Amino acid sequence: MNPQKVESTTVDNFKRPSQTKEIWRRFSKSKGAVIGFVLFSIIAIMLLAADFIVPYEAAIKQDFTQQLAAPSREHFFGTDGYGRDAFARLLHGGRTSLSIALLATFSSAVLGSALGAISGYFGGKVDSFIMRSLDIFMSVPDILFTMAVVYALGANFTNLLFALTLAYFTNYVRLVRSQVLNLAEQDYVEAARAGGSGSTRIILSHIIPNAVGVIIVNTTLNVAKIILYESTLSFLGLGMPPPQPEWGLMLSEAREFMRTAPWLMFFPSAAIVITAASINLMGDGLRDALDPHLKS
Amino acid sequence: MYRYVIKRLLFLIPTILGVTLIIYAVMSITPGDPGRAMLGTSALQADVDAYNAALGYNLPFPIKYFNYVKAMVIDQDFGFSYLTKQPVFDEIWPRFLETLKLAFLGVFIAASVGIPFGIYAAVKQYSLWDTVPSLVAFFMAAFPSFVLGLLFLYFFSLKLNLLPSYGIGSFEHYIMPALAISIPPAAQNMRFTKSSMLEAIRQDYVRTARAKGAAERTVVWKHALRNALLPVVTQIGLSLGVLIAGAVVAEKIFSIPGIGSLIVDRIAYKDEPVIIAGTILISICFTLVMLLVDIIYAFVDPRIRAKYSNTKG
Amino acid sequence: MAHTEIQNILEIRDLKVIYKTDLEVVEAVNGLDLTIGKGKTLGLVGETGAGKTTTALSILKLLPSITGRILQGEIYFDGEDILKKSEHDMQSVRGNRISMVFQDPMTSLNPVLTVGDQIAEAVQLHNPDMSKEQINERVAATLNMVGIMPSRSGDYPHQFSGGMKQRVVIAMALSCEPELLIADEPTTALDVTIQAQVLTMIRELRDRLGTSMLMITHDLGIVAQTCDDVAVMYSGIIIEAGTAEDIFLGDKHHPYTVGLFNSIPNLDIKSDRLNPITGLMPDPTNLPKGCVFAPRCNHQMEICLEARPGVFEEGTHKIRCYLFSEAAGNSKAGVDLNAE
């Protein structure tokens, strides 16, 4: 064989033709997923560009001459009990809500996946210890546990993150553990061992990349759940400290003006529902795109 | 099978101990003490200390934990509320039943609405019966219970004056809270049932049933459904957790004397006996429900039943 | 078709079936003609994806409702066009007059119902007047027939071995003494010794009940040992059909049939190399314009790439290939199968 020729036919061409493309193709075939993606993109862009749309100042600037004003050209979504612009608060509050949700999702995914991987991979005593502890841990209803933690540590960004992480990591432990157990049974893992791969290499180059799809899907769907959960916590008075706007807190504040200024409740509700729904739509689309079973 | 059930019931013991430990640990990092909370700022520190000492509050954590467990195990005594001096059990039990009523009503609605719609959507995939409910479910699944609760309150009590806005007693009192907490899980159940059902309908044995000449109804109800419901049963069991979270909120909004809102309120007073006993009670309930789910599972699926009857000891 | 006397239990004409998904259109069956004589067993042979199962499902009108679609054709069962029947009418045909045994015994039985119940259901569906006792007797008799103790009718499928499950499936299919039995690769999932048991049983029952049968398989050995007639399927088309003698002993063959025979190692002759067909089946979402086999054929001619060939008939033997059609002349006819 002629190495020169080989170089020109394969090696130079060798790139990682991403599977992302294929996944994207399938993802974009699903109407729901595209709607979700577009919606979420709009939301994300608006939140990212919040500072350009309306400055943060407007979200915390109190103006008692404008207390509880109805939606108008000046205040698209009206004003709240402090005369603060509800539109600005919604935009900037979304940033808080979403960043907590994203961070909490991320940290719970990392913590849970690590524990799940350890449990699934090492098996035996480690596995039963982790799983039994988890059983006990999970028998305390999330909401009570999270509330106790937030009460104990005080309500602020970090503690909220911590509490949400603790409430959500358990999903991942089970998920990743079963993935690892399942993947470890695949012939290609055996093949890698037959080729002389060590455990580390197998985990890093075979098990993790294959488990990642499922984790990503789960993670996406979890973002929506956490947004809802977080708003519930806020509603119970365990959310972010004021004056920082946050959707759940806005709702919680709006509750007493339910009859005098119903729009204050309407817009954050809509924001939560639309965001959560759009993420769910994307998650479903992603799951279908990543799952070859549903192809036919 | 019964060996398995006993084994699972025995696992309640470490569960209770673990739950107690977790809650104790969390409470021990919470600032404040019951004495100060009860006696107020103007009380002398010495009095506060005496108050705490009388409660056995100042003991070191392990001893306190041990004493608690001992009392619980040996005397089935959960102690007295720091706040009301009532025996904890007397205080939490009626509220627990209230929450249970609400949560199970919620489970019932979530299941009885979600499952049939899910089945129908799967059977009539891509028809109006699928797309419309699926879309509705999509949005409903994204509603936090408290938003629903507030909206219901606004429309049904305030605007239409159809339903009572607070309290317990008649069936009407439970309509709004039960709906508020069960609609999101109902939507989840519907989505879950639908995909599970679609999966089941694809199976070979369903095709076999059709090939036998079974009518579509038989195929769906007799063959596909029982298999499709297996994962749904688990899902419903798990949704009890979601419902309990919803119940805390609903209890607040609709003024229902439930255990969730009780625990929330008592956290503010560091009323540990109530918080711990309440949490244990909910955990036991949760564990039992999960056990029930497994038993139902075994009941419906002979393969699982066989697995349990084979594991001896 | 004015039938005065029907000799064929099943006649399929120019059947076209597609699967339409969001992403693509699979042309699974592309103008298939098939005939099964009364009391005969037809072996339908073909590789994975040839469209065998699709054909079988079309006969029962059990194609996946959302994706599968019959585009054209007629399927005459006992002189009546099945495709014109309503779903309700089909229900009395299925299981009663035409039964089907599916490929995989492990998944063909409902795991949560007892075996007895599943057989009883089949019986009851087509004998609605039967009493409970009568049905139970029938179930017991059916199980007996396939060599399973009737006392096991209360067991669940997971308590049975693969072979027993497949026997149950067959028992179920035969419990109403259908006129036509479709067996879709009834033994592929089984070990050879069990396969032999099951095949023996099918043969016995067929002979005893006088059932006509469509035996779908990719194993030429099974065809040789069980079938009267054979149809070879490729990419949704029957490319060669005839009596078993025509196919196994005849001297004219479609090049694909030749390749198929050359691919199986012969137990009797020791050869160093096999002579398989090169290449793969065409993509069913993108079929060639001409003969579907042309891209792999080593007798390929220009015309093969342009249009589908017609049927060459010689008695009972039919071949769809230009090698034998008048248009192409007979110059290359007589590709020898038995080139030993």
Add this chain to the structure above:
Amino acid sequence: MLNDNQTVPLLETVELRKLFKLKGGSNLHAVDGINMKIYAGKTLGVVGESGCGKSTLGRTILKLLEPTSGQILFEGNDITKYSVSKMRPVRKDMQIIFQDPYSCIDPRKSVIEIISEYMFIHKLYKSRVETFNKAAGLMDMVGLARRYANSYPHELDGGRRQRIGIARALSLNPKFIVCDEPVSALDVSVQAQNLNLLMDIQDELGLAYMFVTHDLSVVKHISDDIMVMYLGKCVERATSDELFANPQHPYTKALLAAIPKPDIRMRNKEFQLIKGEVSSPVNVKPGCRFASRCDYAVPECSQRDPDFVETSPEHFVACYIVNGR
């Protein structure tokens, strides 16, 4: 068929045993005292029904499973007790090809990456480019067009995927390959293509195969020697021709009789059936494992394991009847 000068087998097992511990303390006898020899450049076919321990045997020989007892001698060295690191160089010489073309390769890696993986593990070549060139060469060898180098497995059909597995197994220049039903999942025409490929490679590189299958016509076609397994035990072993010409164990006979042959003279002829099905390998009792299904069984059969006796040169049978006790 064996040359006298090939006295040292490439691979030999002595009383190799692999038990799986099941929940509840029972043992599953997957491989139960196998003695076998494979010589360089030769193929040993292993046949037997599903679950009889063929795959387990293959995996145990490669030490992908830890043997319970017995010895594995590779080129005369006992590798049974080798540690993971000591095994590593040996792995270059012993490879495996799997049955399922769908699960045997990592779906997230491109073809060239899969084929190169082993070479990277053993750092056979200095640079990436060199390794990929080698891999491209292997693709040529197994008849995979180079344009597939950057494809992902799901874009390929089963036959091609199987070839990726073959190329990967060959990448380390092994001396011995366990082929665990490498063609049974494929269509006959593709199966024939791949069988030809395996035989060509053997001729070219002088490899030894242990060829696991349940398809007797395939095994006859490819093997020099054949071993028939039943419930973890070897019941008969002989050269391929000898076995087909002169099967002795009742099970082997039944197995051969059960294969449907593409010969219409056999139409509607009775199969020679054996009753029942393979029993469970859990906590097996001593005695011939086949006794319960055997028409010729005598009481002794179920009392003590029959010895593995050489009835004619290179033809071994474990049966009281055949061996005349």
Add this chain to the structure above:
Amino acid sequence: GQTTEPSEEPGGTETPAVNPDEEILTIRKTASLQSTDWEATTNTFDMQIMWVQVFESLYTIDEAAGGYQNQLAKEVAISDDGLTYTVTLQDASFQNGDPLKASDVVFSYKRAMENSRFNYVTSMIKSVEATDDKTVVFTLDYPYSAISHTFWSIKISSEREVTEQGEAFGTVPHTAATGPYIITEYDVASGLKLKANENYWKGVPNIKNVEYIVISDDAAAVIAFENDELEYLPDAPLSEWESLVAASGENNSLTKGNNIRFMAINYLSPTNNNILGNLKVREAIFYAINKDNINAAAASGYGAPAYEYMPHEYVATSPSFEDGGFKIYDYDPEKAKSMLKEAGFTDAQIAEGIDVGTLMTYGAATAEKAKATQVIQANLAEVGLKCEIYVAEAAQVTPKLYAQDYDMCIFGDSGNYDFNNIRQQVHSESTGMYVVKYADEKSPLDYKRLEELVALGVSTADVDARLDYYTELWSMVMDSATILPLYHNPVGIVWSSKLDPGGLSPTYYHIYNFKWVE
């Protein structure tokens, strides 16, 4: 959703036929009752029931009349030195039928004096003795002008019944009180029910049955009132006040109440190099605060800015800001900024924002005190001061206040009907002016003089003299810029047209005075 239209029909205008014996008076409660032992009730809602309707004390309060009056005490004789109070009891009887005896009073006082919670009203009592069945003699350590408040605070219970019930007392319904209403049901699920004490020593109450309904959510409570499910709604949610006014027609009242919110600054806080130790900074903070905005946010604008420690209208000895002559720190952001400059901060530092630490309060995150923190935070930001908000439950905040471990805090104090109350707050060894510990070397005021003034005020019954002392005292406190009264939280009450509440008592209503409208 607007309720401002005057055209809207007020709910319940029709006069229903009332059978007074069967009609049940329904009153809202936000949470279930803590205990049936008056000593164990810690929140206003429970005290409104236990301290007024069920139990009685030697004195009672009539808010409408603005003072203390005899209740179980028929006559009180005070010795000249002001150290001995001889109380003659009414011919009253307990709900269990036992006559009220002096020994019951002694028993009740002794029991309360053992309870640390009542330290603030009992610490001056040296002894309580019964000289005969109807006479109780109190001996004090020092003259105590606010003894009336003590006589009101300590409720009298039946020695026999309390002793008999032992541990269970408080956890079950009982008849150990003398009040007009008897608890008939005390239960989580069925709530709290009272019935008229037919043998009440003052005469049979008009309203026979009372039911307290637990409604934790304000919106639900308003809806319930509008739907005629509640007849009396004390502490009506102010954000819904307009709707309630519309629904109740004439039957509503909005009063200033005796509840004031304060902001305290911990001059000892180490935060930012003890920045709060700087008087100018504290003054700047006070000048920056806009009390009107706080009122608008926290009390929906129905409250009033506060300047005093006690509402002058309620307590004659409380100095009024109009003529007290003490600093009142009216909103003046410019002045605040200049004070900061005086304190040595540069314009750059002010523009950048000066960290003054945490503003703490307790309650729910959306409750009124938390709202006040948000307004203050915004106010401070305007003048270049940065603070963080910490809102937590009382169990967590109270110990911090006690330990004086905070920077700034907002707390509420409801009046004890005498400015004298301040004595407890300032003098007590436990805390300073509730939360500011003045008895310290670094004290920003002459704390010795402060104590002196307290002592003087406590021991004189002369209202004018006490007003003078307290004016001086309050001026000192205000000069120190450590405590700032913020706003009066108003009390809104609405009631059904079926009901005649017979005069208004915003804090402690007396159901005994209520009547059904015929």
